[in-house]
Amino acid sequence: MMKRLPLVGLAVALAVLLGVPPLLKSYGVYLFSYWLVFVIATMGLNLTVGYAGQKSLGHAAFFGIGAYTVAILMKAGFSFWLGLPVAMLGCFVIGLALGFPALRVQSIYLAFATLGFNVAVWLVMRNEEWLTGGTFGINNIARPKLFGVSLDGALAYYYFVLAVTMVLGALLWGLVRSPWGKAFKALRDNPIRAESLGVDVQAYTLLAFAIGAVYAGVAGALFASLVQFIEPAPFAVGTSFMMYLMVVVGGPGYFFGPVLGAAVGVLLPEWLRFAQAWYLFVFGIAVVLLMLWLPDGLLSIPDRLRARRQARAASALRAARASAASESPT
């Protein structure tokens, strides 16, 4: 029965994702698309941070690189379908490059290095007006056509983003289940032991950054066509912090963590709007309380319940043994 629960849950989730948006107003559909874009980006960061144990506080930079690549290429007359693979390749290469400091620099200094990277990219976006439009940004970004079908409508674009999310999710699922997934987790849990067991720690570190970056790049590309106007602000350090928050709140190293984490980061502030001026205050407090209650993220709840059950069983066993021992003759 317990095993069947995730499948039932998935079926329900799929039904909601497919069936609810047509019933919503266009802002609601837009919000769902926005959420899915962040799910994709957070999936990538979850791989880097949650599965491979790296520190990455610069994820929004790749998000931005993906967005600007697509926007700039489309402004130059190229198709979205060229921009997307170029963005992915670019992010992969740059992500590999960002992995190199990770090989030489320890945990918190790695976090600083990734922050520095984010800042550098943001500065380029802000200052190189000839390329990125500077603070004026790039506007009138079109939505792509898929096999001749226009994706201009909010709902059509939503289903497109949903399809991309599912494909990328399936690929990530395959990756995490494969020997690579175990190697990443070994890298996270104990890099020294991993290395002495033949795990090429350096290669996997670089790959963790590169693959995470590609996901953020795709998310950025989709983001550009979704909001249709981009400027440097959403790609600054603040967004990197939010993405990190989404990974940790959802549950680092849990596959569906990003789904929940992105919901908390994107949808929760919207739902809190009833609190009006106080909504961000409530959000901040909610995050603090969530961390205090579930430091391993929302999806750690089943594991905690299981651990508590085990602990209770173990102490019951010990109590039984103790009383048996006290009853038996010496």
Next chain:
Amino acid sequence: MTPVLQVTDLKKSYGAIQAVAGVSFEVLPGEIYGVIGPNGSGKTSMFNSVLGQIRPDSGSVALDGQDITGLSPLALNRLGVGRTFQTLQVFARMSVRDNLIVAAQEHTRDLVRRMFAPPDSGLGAKADELIELFRLGAVADLPAGSLSYGQQKLVDIAMAFMSDPVLVLLDEPCAGVNPSLVGGLSTLLRQLNARRSASGRRGSFVVIEHNMDFVMDLCHRVMVMVEGAVLAIGTPAEIRADARVLDAYLGS
């Protein structure tokens, strides 16, 4: 026969402290080789230098006649060397079975093809075999970090054997283990030592330990280290009778 491991005049200093002061010894194929010595005698530093965690200042190390001095732990693992560490080193958030699979999966196929390989890289049966041998069946699917210290120790040791290494270093396998289980550990290691790998070889073990009875009972030969240098090498009987060894342990 060519020794599996040949260490020649190995030296390592930390500033003014000479941790390893010219150590030479050999381990023969199929042998269980014990290393004992008072605390601070340099046993672990010496093996860290042999097995790539640290770079030795001078001297050479050969595996099956091939020079491996200064090679990284990664390279040594590919050549068939395994080890456990003094402090427990398992992958806490992965299941016991996954711990064992990771311990050997990097030897199968290459990086790219491994992405498309089945989750257990074909090592499931081998992992189950070791789980059975180490009596970890009941906890095989639990996260390794949630096990008791003794069980984690067994996982740690089992991991070193997953890739059928020709040489395994066990760094204080009895430390922290319930005394009543030490005998079982000894039997286990003897069983593992008797197995032959696919190529027909029997593995060689080097065991660093403080538990004298354990070492004397299990090992074919024993080396005594004091203050970074080798004091004596011989069979357990010879070592037990050696006056210098008794002196070193009891002091003067």
Next chain:
Amino acid sequence: MSNLLDLLLAGLATGAIYAIVAVGFTLLWQTSQTINFAQGEFVMLPAFMMLGFMTMGAPLLLAFAGTCVVAVVVLGWGFKRGLADPLLRFGMMPIVVATLGLSIAIRNGMRAGISAQAYPFPSLFTDRLFSVAGATVSWADVGTLLCALALVLGTQAFLSRTVTGRAMQAVAQNTESATVLGIDVPRMVFYTFAINAVLACAAALLVTPVYLAKFDMGESLGMKAFFAAIIGGFNNSRGALLGGLIVGVAENLAAAYVSAAYKDAVALVLFMLVILFKPQGLLGKKEERKV
């Protein structure tokens, strides 16, 4: 030349304030691996609290003293027991996210609860200017610089010359050994949280007259102090001082000689350069990969 001196002094004064905040930051990190992303808000809250006390009629210095006491209890002890203690054993991730959430909550709570207005704040020093070597220098700048230097150097002296201070350093370098040596580690850690709270109050006292009290005054201050700490060396309190001064001076010079728009970018650019060439900071020690 005289202009340069003005700028230098003003820059040192601002930089010294960044240094105060940065020192607290690095102390928290060193003794307890706490990263406090709400550090800027820890300066903003005392600013408003002092305003509150003064509205009730207290003179500035009394308000400061009262705020220090409240800060030690809430931002020192409360923060430690409520957030740091429960979360530290789970690694860096939960505490980073929790302090991020705290920063969002405090900033927006202030804005919603009080107002988005900027409030003036009295200065400790008079408005007067005076001439030195042909340069016009303000008392406020000199006073701020001297106070801030006194605080930072005083903290340094406390850490290296007193028994308690040395115990705190021991905890920072090696918590396990410190416990074995009989040092009351939780109490030493509390002292660093308390010192951080007091330093934040002092920073508020010195910086608010210039920046005015506003709900988001902590945002940029916190970020600059964070960068300053990294530039100087995150595992070294003297580094925090150096980093702060460098950022303060560079900012002022850039604003005058390059352009005002680039003022904020200066801290960022310096930060990036340091990360590229010396990630452990100018005065930081390289941390070895532990086997």
